[in-house]
Amino acid sequence: MSLKGILGLGAFSTQYYLGEIQRKFKVRNKEFSTCPYLLYQIDFQEINPFLPNQFAVLKPKIESVLNEILSLGISELLVPNITLHETLDKIESPLKLFHPVKLTIDYLVKNKISKITLFGTLYTMNSDYLKEKFSENNIELILPSEEHQIWLDNFRKKVFDQIQTQIEIETYQNLIIEYSVQNPVVIACTELSVFALKNDSKCIDMADLQIEEFLK
Amino acid sequence: MSLKGILGLGAFSTQYYLGEIQRKFKVRNKEFSTCPYLLYQIDFQEINPFLPNQFAVLKPKIESVLNEILSLGISELLVPNITLHETLDKIESPLKLFHPVKLTIDYLVKNKISKITLFGTLYTMNSDYLKEKFSENNIELILPSEEHQIWLDNFRKKVFDQIQTQIEIETYQNLIIEYSVQNPVVIACTELSVFALKNDSKCIDMADLQIEEFLK
Numbered sequence: 001m002s003l004k005g006i007l008g009l010g011a012f013s014t015q016y017y018l019g020e021i022q023r024k025f026k027v028r029n030k031e032f033s034t035c036p037y038l039l040y041q042i043d044f045q046e047i048n049p050f051l052p053n054q055f056a057v058l059k060p061k062i063e064s065v066l067n068e069i070l071s072l073g074i075s076e077l078l079v080p081n082i083t084l085h086e087t088l089d090k091i092e093s094p095l096k097l098f099h100p101v102k103l104t105i106d107y108l109v110k111n112k113i114s115k116i117t118l119f120g121t122l123y124t125m126n127s128d129y130l131k132e133k134f135s136e137n138n139i140e141l142i143l144p145s146e147e148h149q150i151w152l153d154n155f156r157k158k159v160f161d162q163i164q165t166q167i168e169i170e171t172y173q174n175l176i177i178e179y180s181v182q183n184p185v186v187i188a189c190t191e192l193s194v195f196a197l198k199n200d201s202k203c204i205d206m207a208d209l210q211i212e213e214f215l216k
Numbered sequence: 217m218s219l220k221g222i223l224g225l226g227a228f229s230t231q232y233y234l235g236e237i238q239r240k241f242k243v244r245n246k247e248f249s250t251c252p253y254l255l256y257q258i259d260f261q262e263i264n265p266f267l268p269n270q271f272a273v274l275k276p277k278i279e280s281v282l283n284e285i286l287s288l289g290i291s292e293l294l295v296p297n298i299t300l301h302e303t304l305d306k307i308e309s310p311l312k313l314f315h316p317v318k319l320t321i322d323y324l325v326k327n328k329i330s331k332i333t334l335f336g337t338l339y340t341m342n343s344d345y346l347k348e349k350f351s352e353n354n355i356e357l358i359l360p361s362e363e364h365q366i367w368l369d370n371f372r373k374k375v376f377d378q379i380q381t382q383i384e385i386e387t388y389q390n391l392i393i394e395y396s397v398q399n400p401v402v403i404a405c406t407e408l409s410v411f412a413l414k415n416d417s418k419c420i421d422m423a424d425l426q427i428e429e430f431l432k
Binding site: 008009010011014015018019022023026029030031032033034035036037038039040041042043044045048049072 | 224225226227230231234235238239242245246247248249250251252253254255256257258259260261264265288
């Protein structure tokens with residue numbers, strides 16, 4: 001079988017990726033077209049308590065999931081969760097991933113961008129994972145102010161719970177505009193992708209890069 | 217593998233079923249739990265132009281899809297489209313379906329309901345398929361007035377296009393209330409399920425019966 005695979009994780013982020021895949025697919029194809037794929041939905045409660053970095057638990061769990069997916073004949077897999085890619089990087093697998101960090105670095109190198117501001121969870125913004133990956137490619141990673149980091153982390157939790165207000169959405173979008181005056185803003189969290197500026201070269205969304213690659 | 221399967225069809229109805237499955241699953245389980253399953257998403261454009269009843273085309277296409285699903289080790293399959301079950305009934309397959317018509321008849325028999333009013337597409341309301349199935353089980357199927365049939369068919373198309381207004385939603389819910397004074401109303405169309413009355417014994421939703429059985 002030549003179907004592309006998707007690993008189903010948290011209900012919110014999985015639904016967002018699936019919705020965006022079908023929305024974009026429909027624009028490019030006719031009438032009632034839907035993008036074919038195989039979604040392997042697991043119980044996210046098996047994974048989430050150990051995110052972002054309890055690798056001793058996460059690694060064997062995810063290895064077992066990847067083996068199940070391989071046994072279904074899948075060779076290309078979209079993982080709709082940026083954080084989990086730190087675990088995926090520690091696993092040897094023949095699966096081709098639509099890797100958000102690699103895709104972002106490729107995009108930045110191609111567009112000669114050597115400095116970006118990162119919007120993500122508090123953990124993602126402050127861990128070494130992205131910092132090192134970007135640094136290896138001579139890309140400098142700038143963080144928002146501490147106050148804005150905390151605000152962004154609270155906002156993404158509100159989006160997850162679907163309790164964000166219109167004013168908060170506008171505040172968020174204004175933060176992107178404000179920070180992107182200096183350097184492009186890179187979005188590294190699905191909940192922040194939902195209300196990120198679309199079709200704006202100063203706002204680079206990891207989820208969007210994954211979805212575009214998936215649809216190629 | 218013992219995963220339950222879902223056949224991905226139209227983007228709207230598939231997303232509705234997936235959303236409802238995860239919403240109900242989360243209420244019954246803790247924190248970030250998500251219901252595990254395998255979703256086999258096909259290109260709906262391969263099927264939709266031949267719905268509801270071009271069986272000479274639909275039958276071999278669906279047979280081939282069911283064989284692919286069986287080869288993945290799936291033995292129980294949810295099909296998030298009521299209309300397609302008329303085609304499925306013409307196919308021999310070892311797959312256990314969460315069959316909306318059978319589940320509805322079981323529910324009506326169990327609850328000693330022998331007369332219902334059907335809300336569905338114009339095709340569903342007027343075809344012999346449901347009429348015969350219900351009649352075999354001594355259940356009388358009543359239709360809304362012609363004017364209301366046309367209104368319901370237009371409304372479900374608006375829901376599909378996501379252009380329904382709040383007034384139309386209220387008109388629809390009032391129609392359910394109005395007709396259910398005489399007999400329970402059975403909803404046989406995913407777009408009509410979205411705004412159907414929930415937890416109301418006078419409003420029996422085929423999609424909801426499918427989802428409840430899937431979650432057992």
